[in-house]
Amino acid sequence: MSIKIHTGQILHFLSAVTHEYFPSGALVTEDGKVVTCGDKESLLARYPQADITDHGERLIMPGMIDSHVHYPQLDVIASYGEQLLDWLNNYTFPAENAFKDPETGRSTAQFFLNELLKNGTTTAMVYGTVHPQSVDAFFEQSSALNTRMLCGKVMMDRNAPEYLCDTAESSQTDSQALIDRWHKKGRQLYVVTPRFAITSTPEQLTAAGQLLKDNPDVYLQTHLAENKAEIAFVEELFPERKGYLDVYAHYGLLGPRSTFGHCVHLDDQDLKIMSDTGSRIAFCPTSNLFLGSGLFRLHHQPSPVSVSIASDVGGGTSLSMLQTLNEAYKICQLNGTSLSPLEAFYRVTLGNAESLLLDDRIGNFTPGKEADFIVLNPAGTPLMERRSGKCTSLEELLFCLMIMGDDRAVAATYVMGNCLWNAMTDNEAKP
Amino acid sequence: MSIKIHTGQILHFLSAVTHEYFPSGALVTEDGKVVTCGDKESLLARYPQADITDHGERLIMPGMIDSHVHYPQLDVIASYGEQLLDWLNNYTFPAENAFKDPETGRSTAQFFLNELLKNGTTTAMVYGTVHPQSVDAFFEQSSALNTRMLCGKVMMDRNAPEYLCDTAESSQTDSQALIDRWHKKGRQLYVVTPRFAITSTPEQLTAAGQLLKDNPDVYLQTHLAENKAEIAFVEELFPERKGYLDVYAHYGLLGPRSTFGHCVHLDDQDLKIMSDTGSRIAFCPTSNLFLGSGLFRLHHQPSPVSVSIASDVGGGTSLSMLQTLNEAYKICQLNGTSLSPLEAFYRVTLGNAESLLLDDRIGNFTPGKEADFIVLNPAGTPLMERRSGKCTSLEELLFCLMIMGDDRAVAATYVMGNCLWNAMTDNEAKP
Numbered sequence: 010m011s012i013k014i015h016t017g018q019i020l021h022f023l024s025a026v027t028h029e030y031f032p033s034g035a036l037v038t039e040d041g042k043v044v045t046c047g048d049k050e051s052l053l054a055r056y057p058q059a060d061i062t063d064h065g066e067r068l069i070m071p072g073m074i075d076s077h078v079h080y081p082q083l084d085v086i087a088s089y090g091e092q093l094l095d096w097l098n099n100y101t102f103p104a105e106n107a108f109k110d111p112e113t114g115r116s117t118a119q120f121f122l123n124e125l126l127k128n129g130t131t132t133a134m135v136y137g138t139v140h141p142q143s144v145d146a147f148f149e150q151s152s153a154l155n156t157r158m159l160c161g162k163v164m165m166d167r168n169a170p171e172y173l174c175d176t177a178e179s180s181q182t183d184s185q186a187l188i189d190r191w192h193k194k195g196r197q198l199y200v201v202t203p204r205f206a207i208t209s210t211p212e213q214l215t216a217a218g219q220l221l222k223d224n225p226d227v228y229l230q231t232h233l234a235e236n237k238a239e240i241a242f243v244e245e246l247f248p249e250r251k252g253y254l255d256v257y258a259h260y261g262l263l264g265p266r267s268t269f270g271h272c273v274h275l276d277d278q279d280l281k282i283m284s285d286t287g288s289r290i291a292f293c294p295t296s297n298l299f300l301g302s303g304l305f306r307l308h309h310q311p312s313p314v315s316v317s318i319a320s321d322v323g324g325g326t327s328l329s330m331l332q333t334l335n336e337a338y339k340i341c342q343l344n345g346t347s348l349s350p351l352e353a354f355y356r357v358t359l360g361n362a363e364s365l366l367l368d369d370r371i372g373n374f375t376p377g378k379e380a381d382f383i384v385l386n387p388a389g390t391p392l393m394e395r396r397s398g399k400c401t402s403l404e405e406l407l408f409c410l411m412i413m414g415d416d417r418a419v420a421a422t423y424v425m426g427n428c429l430w431n432a433m434t435d436n437e438a439k440p
Numbered sequence: 441m442s443i444k445i446h447t448g449q450i451l452h453f454l455s456a457v458t459h460e461y462f463p464s465g466a467l468v469t470e471d472g473k474v475v476t477c478g479d480k481e482s483l484l485a486r487y488p489q490a491d492i493t494d495h496g497e498r499l500i501m502p503g504m505i506d507s508h509v510h511y512p513q514l515d516v517i518a519s520y521g522e523q524l525l526d527w528l529n530n531y532t533f534p535a536e537n538a539f540k541d542p543e544t545g546r547s548t549a550q551f552f553l554n555e556l557l558k559n560g561t562t563t564a565m566v567y568g569t570v571h572p573q574s575v576d577a578f579f580e581q582s583s584a585l586n587t588r589m590l591c592g593k594v595m596m597d598r599n600a601p602e603y604l605c606d607t608a609e610s611s612q613t614d615s616q617a618l619i620d621r622w623h624k625k626g627r628q629l630y631v632v633t634p635r636f637a638i639t640s641t642p643e644q645l646t647a648a649g650q651l652l653k654d655n656p657d658v659y660l661q662t663h664l665a666e667n668k669a670e671i672a673f674v675e676e677l678f679p680e681r682k683g684y685l686d687v688y689a690h691y692g693l694l695g696p697r698s699t700f701g702h703c704v705h706l707d708d709q710d711l712k713i714m715s716d717t718g719s720r721i722a723f724c725p726t727s728n729l730f731l732g733s734g735l736f737r738l739h740h741q742p743s744p745v746s747v748s749i750a751s752d753v754g755g756g757t758s759l760s761m762l763q764t765l766n767e768a769y770k771i772c773q774l775n776g777t778s779l780s781p782l783e784a785f786y787r788v789t790l791g792n793a794e795s796l797l798l799d800d801r802i803g804n805f806t807p808g809k810e811a812d813f814i815v816l817n818p819a820g821t822p823l824m825e826r827r828s829g830k831c832t833s834l835e836e837l838l839f840c841l842m843i844m845g846d847d848r849a850v851a852a853t854y855v856m857g858n859c860l861w862n863a864m865t866d867n868e869a870k871p
Contacts, residue, residue: 083823084830087843090778124823299843301773326766326843328823335757342732347521390847392514392555392759399515412518412730412757415846416821 017064041425072131082323114146161202218261284312293321350407448495472856503562513754545577592633649692715743724752781838
């Protein structure tokens with residue numbers, strides 16, 4: 010019998026406005042899947058022979074999800090003094106060049122995935138570099154851990170250093186080969202990844218659209234309306250289009266499987282098109298602040314658009330989704346709205362899963378879900394211990410975690426029911 | 441012979457635009473004061489019998505300074521969902537009530553000072569509560585550690601719960617008694633502390649002005665133009681004045697020993713008055729974001745005003761001055777300016793000392809300065825270790841520290857030459 014029970018405080022979300030919370034709860038898993046969750050006493054009685062792990066008063070939640078992050082940019086995190094376009098040219102492109110060597114990809118992917126797990130992130134939608142081997146390396150490492158990850162090879166055939174450019178044709182061929190090799194292999198999922206309109210010719214954007222048509226269940230990720238100079242450059246490159254969003258629309262890149270990073274500067278008309286096509290936005294708070302891109306209006310929804318939350322490392326400054334929520338809260342405050350703790354934790358679990366169309370497999374603890382979960386420790390530092398000790402409600406505790414928490418608030422991370430990170434004993438994830 | 445030498449990378453500032461950096465350096469101290477700093481080889485030769493502590497490749501810098509922080513608000517850090525005035529009423533005032541008990545003051549001050557030292561902050565200008573005993577408790581703990589601290593009893597006689605109100609007369613008497621008891625006793629300095637114009641009657645502001653006249657070398661701290669609702673309320677309370685700043689001007693509270701927290705919404709005319717009177721601003725980045733107060737324009741200086749940088753815990757979200765610089769950088773980016781790493785570290789050391797008129801005693805390593813210094817570890821986390829290992833200049837290393845660093849980047853903190861925090865061995869500061 011392989012039934013396992015994890016006891017502790019249990020929290021998960023059933024929808025944007027519904028959650029289940031068991032202060033003295035239990036999560037039951039079997040063969041890496043969720044059986045159920047609920048009150049501890051009754052579940053211990055129902056499964057008397059289960060293998061029990063007691064997490065005390067700690068908070069067991071679904072693993073967090075990061076919907077936009079660049080693994081090859083780990084080494085340019087915290088690079089000084091630029092806004093988007095100069096930052097790409099001066100820091101990012103040179104760093105990405107190293108990924109032509111598969112060994113760089115392997116070692117970086119291993120380090121990166123370990124950092125994600127330490128931070129309680131069990132699923133991420135990830136950019137590789139232009140090199141197909143960067144994506145092979147990433148999926149190899151992710152497969153070894155059995156983490157559910159989405160990744161794609163950057164398509165980029167202009168306005169970048171020659172050493173980082175592919176062609177419309179090679180990018181299509183290489184992406185298709187990666188799709189054939191990795192999409193739906195185990196838990197891995199492929200994402201067609203034109204970096205953004207600036208670095209793709211019309212021919213390459215056509216190729217990206219063709220990849221989506223040929224492979225209707227892959228994803229698409231790119232960047233959109235992050236920065237004003239970027240927008241001006243796109244309008245210069247595509248004078249025949251009605252604007253930045255219309256470029257992607259024209260090449261058939263919009264839709265429910267497509268996530269557009271940033272969208273800081275979309276107007277209401279753009280948001281209507283995003284809504285009508287079911288396209289998704291990835292809101293990247295630490296990055297938008299770090300690169301001075303602007304204040305994304307999370308709660309401005311003239312038309313309903315699915316918005317996920319993301320770290321965007323290396324433009325973002327932390328892989329921690331807790332720190333990401335900290336700055337998301339601050340951006341909302343500056344916009345005069347409030348990101349409640351329940352909304353925040355819904356967003357980084359079930360909300361992000363919904364946005365990535367993965368809520369049938371991850372994001373909460375309904376029966377049959379893949380058992381990716383984390384154990385949060387609200388006493389991760391002495392100050393957090395002092396502060397969280399004064400919390401008198403779940404909401405206060407969650408808020409303390411999202412404002413004061415970082416990787417030290419993550420006591421353990423489980424993937425498909427297996428512990429891949431334990432802050433008490435581990436220094437690195439176990440492949 | 442009590443000469444001590446600390447070897448490592450040495451960095452300190454001689455002015456806003458001049459620094460000294462010794463990649464293989466040494467800091468020489470004697471009896472708690474700086475003798476000199478410079479190249480390691482020559483100083484080791486000059487002081488052959490000194491007691492040597494080798495910090496390897498770590499970075500030795502003057503202790504950081506926090507110019508605006510509320511020690512009694514440690515337990516309301518990360519309280520949800522309000523802007524300034526509601527935040528005060530719902531969280532801060534109830535929490536401050538506990539400080540009528542001197543034991544609360546003692547234990548909180550001890551915890552707070554320990555947290556400051558862990559974060560590399562060796563001097564802070566601190567708010568107590570309305571209770572004189574909260575300031576006695578603070579100075580007692582600070583005296584035991586021999587830290588250079590500034591603190592004052594809050595003066596507050598209206599628009600606050602009755603249990604937290606003093607009177608114009610009692611606040612003057614109590615403040616004067618605290619000045620007599622603590623000002624310049626050892627390293628302790630007194631700060632006249634009317635909370636802000638909203639919570640003081642004209643009589644109490646008159647009393648505050650009188651305290652400054654009677655004690656020309658004490659300091660003043662208060663809040664100014666943090667939030668738009670606050671400004672509107674002040675204008676309603678003082679219709680006879682030309683604006684918020686004019687209230688403080690009228691009661692004689694402006695001047696070089698006066699530091700005004702926030703000043704997010706001062707106009708150019710106000711800044712001219714601040715400049716003409718030599719008054720100081722404390723810029724509180726994490727607080728301004730957390731409470732949605734607005735984006736302070738650090739580099740907008742139509743008239744030169746001395747601006748220090750501060751955590752403003754509990755409105756601020758971290759006691760770490762590194763994290764504070766992280767968000768200061770982001771606010772500058774949103775304003776279209778750039779906070780360079782050298783400017784940033786100048787500001788939190790010598791710059792803040794100058795703003796507090798303490799640069800004759802602390803802030804850098806010129807001979808005779810009090811030997812308050814820290815040892816920064818750019819490899820404080822595995823990701824920082826990886827990232828900082830790729831830095832090729834001092835500026836890059838500093839930037840990595842201010843964007844990625846928190847208390848884990850502080851390896852040790854020395855006060856008057858004595859180690860009060862050592863991350864390798866300590867759990868708390870040694871009194």
